Amino acid sequence: MKLKQKLAFGLWLFAVCASAQTDIWRSDSIQEVVVTGTGTQHLLKDTPVQTEVITQKMLHNYGGKSLEDILAGLTASFAFAEGDMGSQMQLNGLGNSYILILIDGKRIHGDVGGENDLGLIDPHNIEKIEIVKGAQSALYGSDAMAGVINIITKKHTEKGLYADNTTRYGTHNDLRQHNSVAFRVGKLSSQTNFQLQRNDGWQNTTEEYAEATVLTDSKNKTVNQFKNWQIAERITYQLAPNAQLYAEGSYYKKNILRPQNGTHPSCDVYTYDLRYNNASASIGGKWNPGGKKDIITLDVDWNKHAYYYDYTKGTYEYILLKGEEYGALDGEWYSVLMKPGQSKLQSDQQRVMGQLKGIFYLPYNNTLSAGAEYRYDYLKAPDRTETGTASDQTAALYLQDELDIQKWLNITAGLRLVDNRNFGFRLTPKISAMLSVDDFRFRLGWSQGFKTPTVKELHYRYLHVMGSSTFFNIGNTSLDPQTSNYYSANAEYRGRKFTASLTGYLNKLDNMIALVNVSPGEIPAGVTTAYQGDGSSNVQARMYKNMDDARTCGIDVTMSYKPMKGLALNAAYSYLDTKAHLYDEHKDRVNTVVIDGTAHHKWNASAMFSHTFSPNYALGISLSGRGSSKRYYQNNGDGKAFQIWRINTTHDIGNQNKMLAYKLEFGVDNIFNYVDRTMRPYHLGNNTSGTTVYATFSIRLKYGKRVNNHSITTKQKSNYEED
Incomplete structure (x- = not known):
């Protein structure tokens, strides 16, 4: 490992020395405009709520194949354990269900149980990413206890025609395809996006612990073969100079093909593949009175996320009966034969959401944001809920005031009032302060969070097989809402060549919901205590329960140094500590546990160099690395520590201001071939397959006149032009 570290340092040093003849330049990130923290536009250095930004230049040089790849490689606060059901994302110790993911300020919809499929987000259509940690804004609700990720997509604001194509191909037949066509005629504009992703999957080990022994010939893959595609359309109409209407929709489909293995039926190998179908539709408008x-905006969204079993072999499935189905009694498990080629719906989750928001610029340096939201969640799961369906409704009002008391002092305060059908009203306050001294910014923040149990946490029941362990996971209608108090302190310096940020935070959660082992006596009345889906009764029941309390705390450090024109050196480090307390009814004591997936230390570093050699050619080189200490888990041991390095080169060919332009990209990921060979299901550190190579070809066509529709101030615009 020491030799590999020396080689990695040598590569980084070479990238630095290679650009020694270039000139000092001014940081473009200083002038980045962000919106996520407050919902209003601020220069990054002046935003009252600390915001981390992954810029377009970073995305261009890094060459990430997915959102997981980008976040893991360019920030130190995230961790992933990708699987068939989703990304298993964590932000500062809290999982996917505590992280709000937005696309252009609108909530992404996936599994309301927590594991969103980030394949819905096309990495080639991302302009930049803004990250706000903790429940620091009154604009966002229960899904944002850990933080907010806002994906800002590319907008083609050109009169005439725009089209682009990006094709990326790599190891394991990994194919990533992106196409976009946009045009603007008069007051009408249209943008159509298509993406395709596929991979043959890979197997890091043939060893698996199952049937109370170690098997050496398992056919299970570390990552299964998959294919997904998505098409999306957005139409906008400029009703008046100060009014715009839009309509958009998308359809997404994903298939996961899993290996068949009849030799060891107790292995985590199934006789069915998985299929996901997503759809969305939205209408809305924006008005400048x-x-x-x-600004006043109105949005109405509908989203659907459904997944199915597509059977590849005759299989007896056990379903929970309702009424007198199949001549049996209510509440019994009944065996039904599913034949190859048949499909069966497992869950259909739908959401309808309406949002009305206003931003008003008042006298005395006062900016007021106010809004109202309504959300209806519907779950259809015929075999996984007591009645086959379940639903929930939530309404909210929020108010936020940004006040510049002095030029050097900003106070931002907000209130959010939530009314949930099952849990009533709750008022949560937020307040932050920012002190500006030359190039220094000092921020303090405190906020409360309120998260009601999801429909799945209340009602869902399913069997989960992991190696030799089989768990029957049960929803719990007796759950209480979760609440949080988030405290943060930040010191930041942004100079011409060097930027640094230091943040300390403490997130205290009460009634945190988690799946915990329970005895038959703890299972609610009316829920079957034995599940025969695998042919035995040796199944551990687990139920969603409220932990007594939990807390996460840590320190995040980010630094960027730009010693010369075209060269940026970036580094980030995150320290995390988590604890949760859970009362053990059997032993009459409180147990202290570490939240699953916690790693105390995570880091990343990069050297990014770019230079334009002529109007028709620009070169970009990126060397980046990331690492993590071991990850802690209650079941199946801890995940191993790791570090992974990659190199990416970009070649922009053709004058970018002309009609046609091209880009070539070549890269090697996991240069030093790190692979976790731990037997299934104990490979919990990282699931990379080892060294992979890839190449990308992009072509862009544009024909029309550039229209500047950025709603930024004249001063901000001049700052952009100055750089």
Whole structure:
């Protein structure tokens, strides 16, 4: 390992020395405009709520194949354990269900149980990513206890025609395809996006612990073969100079093909593949009253996320009966033969959401944001809920005031009032302060969070097989809402060549919901205590329960140094500590546990160099690395520590201001071939397959006149032009 570290350092040093003849330049990130923290536009250095940004230049040089790849490689606060059901993302110790993911400010919809499929997000259509940690804004609700990720997509604001194609191909037949076509005629504009992703999957080990022994010929893959595609359309109409209407929709489909193995039926190998179908539709508009800076927006969204079993072999499935189905009694498990080629719905989750928001610029340096939201969640799961369906409704009002008391002092305060059908009203306050001294910023923040149990946490029941362990996971209608108090302190310096940020945080959660082992006596009345889906009764029951309390705390450090034009050196480090307390009814004591997936230390570093050699050619080189200490888990041991390095080169060919332009990209990921060979199901550190190579070809066509529709101030615009 020491030799590999020396080689990695040597590669990084070479990238630095290679650009020694270039000139000092001014940081473009200083002038980055962000919106996520407050919902209003601020220069990054002046945003009252600390915001981390992954810029377009970083995305361009890094060459990530997916959102997971980008976040893991360019920030130190995230961790992933990708699987068939989703990304298993963590932000500062809290999982996917505590992280709000937005696309252009609108909530992504996936599994309301927590594991969103990030394949819905096309990495080639991302302009930049803004990250706000903790429940620091009144604009966002229960899904944002850990933080908010806002994906800002590319907008083609050109009169005439725009089209682009990006094709990326790599090891394991990994194919990533992106196409976009946009045009603007008069007041009407249209943008159509298509993406395709596929991979043959890979197997890091043939060893698996199952049937109370170690098997050496398992056919299970570490990552299964998959294919997904998505098509999306957005149409906008400029009703008036100060009013715009839009309509958009998308359809997404994903298939996961799993290996068949009849030799060891107790292995985590199934006789069915998985299929996911997503759809969405939205309408809305934006109005600037009187043509001023004030903005009023209205959005209405519908989203659908459904997944199915597609059977590849005759299989007896056990379903929980309702009424007198199949001549049996209510509440019994009944065996039904599913034949090859048949499909069966497992869950269909739908959401309808309406949002009305206004931003008003008042006298005395006062910016007021106010909004109202309504959300309806519907779950259809014929074999996994007591009645086959379940639903929930939530309404919310929020108010936020940004006040510049002095030029050097900003106070931002907000209130959010939530009314949930099952849990009533709750008011949560937020407040932050920012002190500006030359190039220094000092921020303090405190906020409360309120998260009601999801529909799945309340009602869902399913069997989960992991190696030799089989768990029957049960929803719990007696759950209480989760609450949190988030405290943060930040010191930041942004100079011409060097930026640094140091943040300390403490997130205290009460009634945190987690799956825990329970005895038959703890299972609610009316829920069957034995599940015969695998042919035995040796099944451990687990139920969603409220932990007594939990807390996460840590320190995040980020630094960027730009010693010369075209060269950026970046580094980030995250320290995390988590604890949760859970009362053990059998032993009459409180147990202290580490939240699953916690790693105390995570880091990343990169050297990114770019240079334009002529109007028709620009070169970009990126060397980046990331690492993590071991990850802690209650079941199946801990995940191993790791570090992974990659190199990516980009070649922009053709004048970018002309009609046609091209880009070539070549890269090697996991240069030093790190692979976790731990037997299944104990490979919990990282699931990379080892060294992979890839190449990308992009072509772009544009024909029309550039239209500048950025709603930024004249001062901000001049700052952009200055750089």
